[in-house]
Amino acid sequence: MRKRLVLLAFVAAVSLVSAAPAQPGKKAPAPKEEAKPDASKAAKAELDKADKPIAGGDADAASTGPDDLGAPPPKTVTEQKPEQKPSPLTPKPEEFPSGVAKPPAFEYDKLLGDIAALRSRVAALTTTLFASKLRVVVETKGDDARLASFNITLDDGVVFTAPARFSAEDERTVYEHAVAPGHHVVGVEIERYDARNKEYRTWQSSRFSVVIPENKLVHAHLVVVDDSDMADDFPSDADGEYDLRVKLRARVVQ
Numbered sequence: 001m002r003k004r005l006v007l008l009a010f011v012a013a014v015s016l017v018s019a020a021p022a023q024p025g026k027k028a029p030a031p032k033e034e035a036k037p038d039a040s041k042a043a044k045a046e047l048d049k050a051d052k053p054i055a056g057g058d059a060d061a062a063s064t065g066p067d068d069l070g071a072p073p074p075k076t077v078t079e080q081k082p083e084q085k086p087s088p089l090t091p092k093p094e095e096f097p098s099g100v101a102k103p104p105a106f107e108y109d110k111l112l113g114d115i116a117a118l119r120s121r122v123a124a125l126t127t128t129l130f131a132s133k134l135r136v137v138v139e140t141k142g143d144d145a146r147l148a149s150f151n152i153t154l155d156d157g158v159v160f161t162a163p164a165r166f167s168a169e170d171e172r173t174v175y176e177h178a179v180a181p182g183h184h185v186v187g188v189e190i191e192r193y194d195a196r197n198k199e200y201r202t203w204q205s206s207r208f209s210v211v212i213p214e215n216k217l218v219h220a221h222l223v224v225v226d227d228s229d230m231a232d233d234f235p236s237d238a239d240g241e242y243d244l245r246v247k248l249r250a251r252v253v254q
Contacts, residue, residue: 126178131215135253136160136175136186140168142226144195152222153187154179171221181214188222188246194231202228206246217254223247 136152136159150162152174160174186208193201212218227243234240 123177130178130180132179132181132212133176133217134179134184134186134210134212135173135217135219137171137173137219137221138168138224139171139222140224140226142192142224142228144231145192145226145228146195148191148193148201149189150191151187151189153185153189155185156187168224179212181212181216184210184212186210186220186222186248188224190224190246192226192244194228197231197235200228200231200234202226202242202244204244204246206248208248208250210248210250213252216252219251219253221249221251223249 134154136154138150138152140147147162147166150166151158152160154175159177162174188204188206190204191201192204208220210218210220223246225243225245225247227245228241230240230242232240
């Protein structure tokens with residue numbers, strides 16, 4: 001009887017053990033495994049170590065990567081655009097004067113006075129040295145012609161400049177002075193416009209050779225004639241004419 005009870009108790013225990021895994025929601029505990037090092041953590045540590053700057057070296061070189069890549073390439077200097085480059089004629093800052101006193105201003109009034117005095121002395125000396133003289137007389141003709149500019153030259157030097165609204169319908173002496181005997185060149189430079197229409201202008205330049213005898217006075221009579229009808233005829237019938245003449249008569253009077 002006792003053996004039978006022991007056998008029944010054994011059978012009941014075995015049935016209970018075999019039914020335990022079939023219960024829902026419960027799992028058997030997994031066997032414990034030995035702890036292994038995390039591969040991702042090791043890789044991250046290696047990257048952090050490579051990113052840290054090398055002690056005593058260039059921070060920029062260390063940040064670029066491991067040492068086997070070499071030093072970074074040198075930085076190239078950016079060139080200035082042509083329009084931003086200074087001219088080679090521009091002085092450098094160190095070339096500018098610093099603390100140097102400015103030169104005194106020129107005394108223009110005194111300088112002009114000296115020039116006028118020098119001219120007077122030259123004129124007096126010329127009169128003393130040369131007894132020969134040249135007189136230039138001007139006469140202008142033309143009802144509608146107006147002078148914008150009028151210059152008389154002697155040997156390429158201006159000896160008379162007409163003032164504004166200059167007119168010489170009657171003969172006007174514009175130059176008389178002692179000169180060296182021999183050949184001289186008298187010139188006339190004229191700019192004219194028509195009183196009827198100022199858009200019609202003329203420019204004229206003439207040169208005349210004159211011989212001054214020794215110890216003589218030569219009278220040079222310049223006649224400027226303008227009989228142009230361009231400003232009157234051309235606007236009306238598209239046909240006009242410029243008629244310009246400069247005449248010189250020279251004669252010994254003394």
